[in-house]
Amino acid sequence: MFAYIVRRFAVAIPTILILIVLSFVLMYSAPGNPFNGEKIPPPEVLANLQAKYGLDQPYWKQITNYVWNVVAHFDFGPSFKYKDRSVNDIIAQGFPVTLTYGFWSFVVAVVVGVSLGVLAAIRHNTWIDYLAVGFSIGAQSLPNFVMAPVLVVVFTLWLGWLPGGGWNGGQWQYIVLPVVALATSYFASIARITRSSMLEVMNAGFIRTAKAKGLPMRRVIWRHALKPAMLPVLSYLGPAFVGMVTGSVVVDAYFSTGGIGQFFVNSAFNRDYSVMMGITILVGVLTIVFNLVVDVLYAWIDPKIRY
């Protein structure tokens, strides 16, 4: 197992390097530059700006400098757009925000999704099953850009219970709506995956044996059925977790949370190269790490899997 993890990390390093080079090339081949704002600066001003940020140097030099600073100093450079911030500052400010509501969304999505899926499976073809399936299909077909405005109209405008946006240092009132908006479509997917996988497991031979031994139903489900039924759910959860904690752009933008998703999108529009690279690398590393975590969990859940 240990050797496997080491091997996976060894593969991750070239993967990240390829990611960096590829993003770098794509970014620089897009027209425009980070210094075009509401007005385009005249050539002499542009020259000063490019010199200041090292954009006047040859590409190979820029990319080697960049990789060196990231690897040796963990320094992602200054933001080209936000003049008083470095990329490290932006990630340090935005990532905890996104991580907070992403984490709670994950918890909500898993708890609600798995319970709903299990409930639907063990009460297969009853009204509970139909209700759960209907509910999750409804939730799935409400994407967060529809969900978010609906939530704000209901809870902010009509009921006046919760603020319609902002973060305010992460007070709970500000977290509720983003969490609900983000968790909805995820829990719907989790519920559906759980239900179908659970149905399959419930018909498997070892469950029949367990039932035949006269074990109580609760025990059959908790002890024998749930763990194997979680395998397909788990492979979905890895990328889902990364997706949630690195920010739904829609949720960040709509609720003005100041989270990282917002910075990511804006950096693309602004050609803020360093911010774009920094967040791309962050998302890349998280994806690799969580895929590894999922694979390790696999081995723990399913004794048939050995690395």
Place this chain on the structure above:
Amino acid sequence: MKLRTTLMASSAALLVLSGGMAYAESHATHPVTGEALAADQTFTYQDIDESPSIDPGMVEDVAGSDIVRDLFEGLMNQDADGNLIPGVATGYTVSDDKLTYTFTLRDNAKWSNGDPVTAGDFVYAWERAASPELASPYSWYLELMSIVNVSAVIAGEMTPDQLGVEAPDDHTFVVHLSQPLPYFAQMVTHSTTFPVPRATVEEWGSEWTRPEHIVGNGAYVLTEHVPQERMVRVRNPMYWNNDATIIDTVVRLVINDDAQALTRWQAGELDKVAVPSGQYPALKEQYPTEATSFPSLCSYYYTFNLRDDAPEWEKDVRVRQALSLAIDRDIIVQNVTAGGQIPAYTFTPGATAGFEVPSVETANMTQEERVAKAQALLAEAGYGPDNPISLEILYNTSEGHKNIAIAVSQMWKQNLGIDATINNMEWQTFLEARGSGQFDVARAGWCGDYNEASTFLDLMTSGSGYNDAAYSNAEVDELMAAAKTMDDPSANYTRVEEIVAAEAPIIPIYHYTSVFMMNDALKGWPVNNVQQNWYSRDLYKVAE
């Protein structure tokens, strides 16, 4: 380092507490109007995006300048009508050759840390803004001000201390110009010319504008700044005119989505938000006093492409005229943009100070007459069913621009039989394409940098970097060059507009308005200042 920050932050907090008895507690009514004031003087407003910088030397956008005007104060300010009033300077004198401006600084102006604001702070700030080392994206504004040696300093050929500014003593600031500039004094109300605190800037470098470091000389100090989320500014007890400030706290929220901002405004979370595109008429009906629209210093226009490699028809002035005449501006402002915009037949908005809108012939015709003339011109130029024109309208991706492009292409099709396709590009790609002349007709917009017609008409000169049409007319160039040194250049501006109307390198479509939803309780908004240079210290909230 950490301890120091905490100490500074707590002493700043103390200052605020000791000096900051809320205005409304001590004054129940407005000193001039006598209106009853609300107990809570907090002003909350929306910005659509985070500003790249709030450093006066670096600030490059309108929203950032709004913030800088609260945190810093320049030599001169503007009143509610946009007229010049004293700021840090109590006044100024101009030499006979109009090349030297001498500002006298008030002796009670202080930084928020208690240090006096001196002429040396202005010298430092201006030299810094021009220096290649800072590489300010707005250093070109100083070039516009015609300060001696400014271009050489920006280009790195001279050192910043060779810039034509000096401080003979702490209360005298002298500027030397390379040519007389009739509107120079207006230009020092712009945030690029505001002072910066040298010691703080040198100690903290690019991070000096963070709330824990920043020192300002404006009516407010920055206490909280979370990019892309919120910013809080509270009154500065060190400000020389603090007694006249009424709003205690200013909260700026970043809300990208105008519809979301409107919902939160309706829920009472904000005092002022933008109006979502196209919703003004409906909102005006629902909130007659709170939906507001007034002229601003911006023009919306389409530009032709007069480069050699552009299509042949673009070089024929009759075709350009025909295309301009065939656009019904009234339909566009009433049915498409619908925010009280003003139909445009000239480039410079009529709201510009000292600008007389020339009575160009097309402005006084009915639309039927315009269309008839357009058809005649097009036929005369030899284009028609057997020699058709097809063209592409290029615009940057936006629902509003798209609606206008659709309306215009429809008008051209209907009135002239011209097939116009529409094409949108993401902003940066669009700038590149338009700047390098890869278009037939492109959308453009321009907002004045100062309240004088040359901020618009300079774009029509052949040397301008924003002359996307690549239009060149020797008479226009001469008139604009001469205007720079004239006492009253308005005749030149009128003549340039006439030439531009006759040669049609661009199609002016409308002059912008500012459209907001503004709380009824919020008073003092400078609706008559076309530049929309507002200062939070001029605002106040009345009791409901």
